[in-house]
Each structure stands twice: as C-alpha cells, then as structure tokens.
Amino acid sequence: MSSSVKTRRATIISVAAAxxxxxxxxxxxxxxxxSSSSDAIGGSGYQHVSGAPGAGTAAPAFxxxxxxxxxxxxxxxxGKTVLLYFQEGLSCQPCWDQIKDLEQNQAALKAAGVxxxxxxxxxxxxxxxxxxxxxxxxxxxxxxxxxRVSRAYNANKYGMMGEMRDGHSFxxxxxxxxxxxxxxYGGAPDYTMFLPTGKMLTDLKAERAS
Numbered sequence: 001m002s003s004s005v006k007t008r009r010a011t012i013i014s015v016a017a018a019x020x021x022x023x024x025x026x027x028x029x030x031x032x033x034x035s036s037s038s039d040a041i042g043g044s045g046y047q048h049v050s051g052a053p054g055a056g057t058a059a060p061a062f063x064x065x066x067x068x069x070x071x072x073x074x075x076x077x078x079g080k081t082v083l084l085y086f087q088e089g090l091s092c093q094p095c096w097d098q099i100k101d102l103e104q105n106q107a108a109l110k111a112a113g114v115x116x117x118x119x120x121x122x123x124x125x126x127x128x129x130x131x132x133x134x135x136x137x138x139x140x141x142x143x144x145x146x147x148r149v150s151r152a153y154n155a156n157k158y159g160m161m162g163e164m165r166d167g168h169s170f171x172x173x174x175x176x177x178x179x180x181x182x183x184x185y186g187g188a189p190d191y192t193m194f195l196p197t198g199k200m201l202t203d204l205k206a207e208r209a210s
Contacts, residue, residue: 043206044199046192048185051154051169055181055209059084059173060152064142065125067132072118072140079175080115086155086166087193088186089121090131094194095168099139105197112201114172120144120155122165158186160193168193170200172208181208 053060063073074082085102087095102109102117109117118140121128125143132141142149150156150166158167167186174180181204185192 044195044202046185046195046199046203047187047190048183048192048203049158049187050182050207051157051184053153053179053182055179057179059171059177059179060149062144062149062152064120064144064149066143067125067129067137067141069125069129072142074173074177077116077118077173078177081113081175081180082116082118082173083109083114084153084169084171084173085117085119086150086153086169086171087119087121088159088161088165088167089123090127092193095121096131096135096137098168098194099137099141100135101194101197103137103139105201108197108201112204118142120149120166122147122150155184158184160186160191167191168195170204172204183207 059074061074063071063075066072083102085098087098089095099117099119120142122144123131124145128141128143132139144150144166147156147164153169153171155166155169155171156163158169159165160167167184169184169186170182171179172181183200183203185195
C-alpha cells in the first residue's frame with residue numbers, strides 16, 4: 001500500500017472519528033437541554049418548569065388596564081413582593097378558581113413573604129371586570145389583549161391554546177423588581193390549570209432565590 005493511500009485512509013478515519021465525537025457531544029447537549037426544560041422540579045407533585053425570564057432577572061416593566069378600569073403598573077409594587085399569576089382568562093374556569101383559592105389562602109401567602117397577587121390574562125378589561133365581579137374577586141386582574149406583556153414574560157408558552165393565550169404561570173417579583181422565583185405549570189402533557197395554593201407554596205419555598 002502506497003504512503004498516499006495510507007495518508008488518505010488515516011485522514012478519513014480521523015474525520016469520521018471527529019464526526020462521531022461531534023454527534024455524541026450534540027446529543028448530550030440536547031439531552032441536557034431537554035431535561036432542564038421538561039423535568040418536574042420541587043416537591044408539590046405538580047409537573048412544572050421554570051421559563052425565562054427567571055430568577056435573578058429584572059422583571060419586565062408593564063402598565064395594563066385592570067378589571068376595575070384603572071391602569072396598574074409593576075412599578076406600583078416597588079418595595080413589596082408581588083406574585084404575578086398569568087392565566088388563560090374567561091374560557092378557563094379553573095383559572096378563576098385558582099384566584100379564589102389564592103384569596104382564601106392570603107395568610108399562607110403572607111407567611112411566605114408574598115405581599116400582593118396580580119393576575120394577567122388576554123381578554124378585554126371590560127369582560128374581565130364582569131367575570132371578576134361575578135366571581136366576587138378582590139385580586140386585580142389585568143388585561144393584556146395584544147400579548148405584549150405575556151410575550152415579554154414568555155407566559156404564553158404553556159397553555160392549551162398555543163401561544164395565543166397564557167398558560168398557568170407564577171412569577172414572584174421582589175421589592176427591587178428582580179424575579180425571585182418562577183414556575184410554569186400549564187404546559188404539556190398535563191396542562192395543569194389549577195393547583196392548591198399550598199402546593200404552589202411548597203415549590204416556592206423550596207425553589208425561590210433569596
């Protein structure tokens with residue numbers, strides 16, 4: 001066998017080996033990214049992920065119309081810890097039941113360091129107002145009809161209606177405007193639209209950033 005043939009064979013073998021290594025590396029990276037975005041975290045027993053922006057990130061600012069006609073900004077809660085609850089809106093009764101459950105567990109929320117709760121959905125403020133009144137809710141529910149805020153938080157990635165609606169996401173924003181904790185419960189395959197507040201607090205206490 002000539003030296004040129006040997007050289008070509010060695011080159012082919014080296015290239016093939018490098019390709020195999022590259023495929024293995026890409027597979028490992030892919031597997032790690034899949035597990036980090038789909039595995040359950042926390043001890044509540046409810047499947048959830050933590051989307052982006054997540055803990056340690058400045059919470060995107062917003063000002064939206066509320067169910068009561070006023071406009072409410074995230075900046076209004078500076079100096080307090082506020083829990084943002086993104087939900088599917090008028091067509092999702094479990095989402096409204098979730099708000100009721102949060103209100104019924106205000107003492108537990110306060111004990112966990114949550115000063116206020118604000119819900120955000122995509123329906124018009126007038127219709128949200130009627131629904132909130134019918135449900136006798138005190139929690140502010142904000143209207144985000146063009147999904148501008150929902151997209152800023154990527155909260156429309158976890159619902160049953162695709163990206164046209166929010167899912168079931170909780171984002172805890174600290175007094176300084178930094179996200180301290182996030183959990184998105186509404187994604188496939190379970191599409192959780194309601195979980196007991198106590199279960200949510202179990203995850204919050206275990207996962208929140210100081």
